[in-house]
Amino acid sequence: xxxxxxxxxITTCDGVTRRDFLQLGTLGALGFSLADxxxxxxxxxxSAAKEKACILIFNLGAPSQxxxxxxxxxxxxxxxxxxxxxxxxxxxxxxxxxxxxxAIADKFSIVRSVHHTAAAVHxxxxxxxxxxxxxxxxxxxxxxxxxxxxxxxxxxxLPAHVILPEPMGPTGGNMPHGQDAGFLGKSRDPFVLNADxxxxxxxxxxLLPPAEIGEARLDRRRKLREVIEGTMxxxxxxxxAQLMSSNFEAAYRLxxxxxxxxxxxxxxxxxxxxxxxxxNRFGQCCLLARRLVERGVRFITLNTxxxxxxxxxxxxxxxxxxxxxxxxxxxxxxxxxxxxSALIEDLHQRGMLDTTMVACLAEFxxxxxxxxxxxxxxxxxxxxxxxxxxxxxxxTRHRQExxxxxxxxxxxxxxxxxxxxxxxxxRPRPPRPPPRPARPPVPARGLxxxxxxxxxxxxxxADGRRRADHDRLPRHQDPRxxxxxxxxxxxxxxxxxx
Numbered sequence: 001x002x003x004x005x006x007x008x009x010i011t012t013c014d015g016v017t018r019r020d021f022l023q024l025g026t027l028g029a030l031g032f033s034l035a036d037x038x039x040x041x042x043x044x045x046x047s048a049a050k051e052k053a054c055i056l057i058f059n060l061g062a063p064s065q066x067x068x069x070x071x072x073x074x075x076x077x078x079x080x081x082x083x084x085x086x087x088x089x090x091x092x093x094x095x096x097x098x099x100x101x102x103a104i105a106d107k108f109s110i111v112r113s114v115h116h117t118a119a120a121v122h123x124x125x126x127x128x129x130x131x132x133x134x135x136x137x138x139x140x141x142x143x144x145x146x147x148x149x150x151x152x153x154x155x156x157x158l159p160a161h162v163i164l165p166e167p168m169g170p171t172g173g174n175m176p177h178g179q180d181a182g183f184l185g186k187s188r189d190p191f192v193l194n195a196d197x198x199x200x201x202x203x204x205x206x207l208l209p210p211a212e213i214g215e216a217r218l219d220r221r222r223k224l225r226e227v228i229e230g231t232m233x234x235x236x237x238x239x240x241a242q243l244m245s246s247n248f249e250a251a252y253r254l255x256x257x258x259x260x261x262x263x264x265x266x267x268x269x270x271x272x273x274x275x276x277x278x279x280n281r282f283g284q285c286c287l288l289a290r291r292l293v294e295r296g297v298r299f300i301t302l303n304t305x306x307x308x309x310x311x312x313x314x315x316x317x318x319x320x321x322x323x324x325x326x327x328x329x330x331x332x333x334x335x336x337x338x339x340x341s342a343l344i345e346d347l348h349q350r351g352m353l354d355t356t357m358v359a360c361l362a363e364f365x366x367x368x369x370x371x372x373x374x375x376x377x378x379x380x381x382x383x384x385x386x387x388x389x390x391x392x393x394x395x396t397r398h399r400q401e402x403x404x405x406x407x408x409x410x411x412x413x414x415x416x417x418x419x420x421x422x423x424x425x426x427r428p429r430p431p432r433p434p435p436r437p438a439r440p441p442v443p444a445r446g447l448x449x450x451x452x453x454x455x456x457x458x459x460x461x462a463d464g465r466r467r468a469d470h471d472r473l474p475r476h477q478d479p480r481x482x483x484x485x486x487x488x489x490x491x492x493x494x495x496x497x498x
Contacts (some may be wrong), residue, residue, distance in 0.1 A: 028353065034142060039329035049316070053293045053300075054143065054390070056359045057340070058130070060120075060168060060305045061314030062383070064376050068333075069222035069326060069384040070112045071095050079371050082325060097333040100341035107344055107353070108388035119379035119449075122308065122315075123173035125363020130178040140182035143190065145299035150181075150188055157257040159191035162292055162300050164285040166194055169307035179301065197266055206263045221255035222473055264288065265296040276342045283339035292347055293356055304336065316366065318375020325375060357390030 042315045064081070066072055069092055075164040083095040090105030102297040120133055127134055142150075149160035168177040181188035194205055223478035246285035266274065282304055289300045299369045308315040308322065325330070340360070345354040365383025366376035417473060 011201070043235070051298065052354065052390075053298050053356045054145070055149070055293065055343075055356060055358045056130075056299070056301045057358065058126075058168075058301060058303050058360040059314050059336075059360060060122075060126075060171070060303055061308050061316075061323075062326070062362045062364050062366065063314040063328070064316060065112070065382070065384040066366065066368065066376075067095055067316075067328070068098065069094050069110050069386065075368075081251060081370065083329070097329050098337045100337045104341050104344050107348065108358075110384055110386040112384045113382065114365075114385050115382050118379050118380065120364060120380045121173050121362050122171035123175040123177060126168060126171070126381065128180040129183070129361045129363055135175050135178075138235070139163070140176055140180070141178065141180035142184045143179050143301070145190060145301055146181040146184055146188045148299045149190075151185055152298060155298060156259060158260055158263060158292070158295060158297050160298045161190040161193045162297055163190045164288060164300060164302045165196055166303065166306050167192055168303055171308050180316050188298075193288075196281050197288050198279055200279045201282075202266065210244050259295060263291055263297075266291075273346075276343070277339040278335060280335050280339075282335055285337040286343040288344075290343060290350075290352075291348075293352065294329070294350070315361070316375045317372035317377060320481060322375065324373075325370075328458070347389060353389040354391045355389075356390040356391075360387070363371065363387050428434075 063069075066079070067081045067083055070079045071083070073085050077312075081095075081098055085093040086096045086099070086102055088094055088102040088105035091106070092110070093103070094101060094105070116125070116128050118128055125130050125132060127141070130143050131141035132144070133139075135141070143161075145161035151161065154160045163179060167328040169178070179190070181190075195202060234440070262268065266284060269287060269291075274284065274287060277287040282302075285302050289302055292300055303415050305311060307313075310321045312323050312327050314323070314328065314332060316325050318324045344353065344358065347356055362383060362385065364378055364380040367379045369376075371377055
């Protein structure tokens, strides 16, 4: 029985102390048990499942759009890659390494025109895609899930935003990845699993006290903390103390919550369901994401990988310590194809897909041409992302598929485009200005008489070039033509003529 302790002991006329009355077990006197109380609250698990939720799958490392979602079979060999396109249920093509995606393609939409103008490094892409801002001037913009928690709050004792399985690790830069609350404060930071749900001994570290501390001892520690805080009223008035108190209460409520323990307990799922998702880290994280959404978690960020170093990821540069295109086909694609397709089908069968958006994002795309090591490098000019569920209208393509690979890998210059194929329109040329009126030639230096000026104009018009007639006639002998003394070849011709 969990007790709420406090100083003093006042006995009522019935012989029941105030401390005894505040014991949670006395709710039975009012006709309620803890289970009844949970069912009576409007934020119970069943009602919470009807609220809008989002599962953000971030493909850390950036998959190649040409080898995954936007094949170009008519492009040259060094552009189209080694994989063949296949038809899908959604009436568009993807590559052959995702056959299970093709079977559920009527449930997701591909956007093939994403681009940004920041540097082609992983950190900047993480920030742009998860926060909408670039980390500049020391301003750390919060993650979209943290903003959603700030606006909507929690649905129950479970956290509103959870990161699975771990936050992003090193990816070659020294900037934040955009997976915290930023300027919203530490109290809005997401709950991080920090565990691999595919391990046989999987446990959530933050939901369990240390092994040497039992539940009774943990309860006594909480009571001791309340007694000590009773003598620290001045300190409790400070903002730091209030933040510590709210964080402690949230952590304690999470640790002692049967709903939280049940939500993270994958052993309650049938073995066939777990194998359907795949007995790997990504597949079990997808299954855990479905269980958390089902029990009221509003936003889940699922990192497919933690780092791009010494691990087979989407980062297919082709040389070590990175992955090659063949490694992506044999290891990454089958794992991802199985886990994602199982998640979408499971949400659809449970009637949760209309209220749950599943967004698959990446930090950038891959270069159109294969590099000499058999991989593709960073390319933020154009890449593909896709979305499923959320109650929105499913569309085959956000932008019309373009068979010309040169156009498909050029960032659109304008937001609006042609209505027929939605290609970027060329900018209209401004009208040419009217021709300027011809200027009269500038009189030569030394011009002394108006008669000489008129003679020069007549000679220029008759010759068709801006060349004086003194190049052919010995005008240097004329005392009036001192303004056009010949030089160089003209002087030699005039000397011979004289």
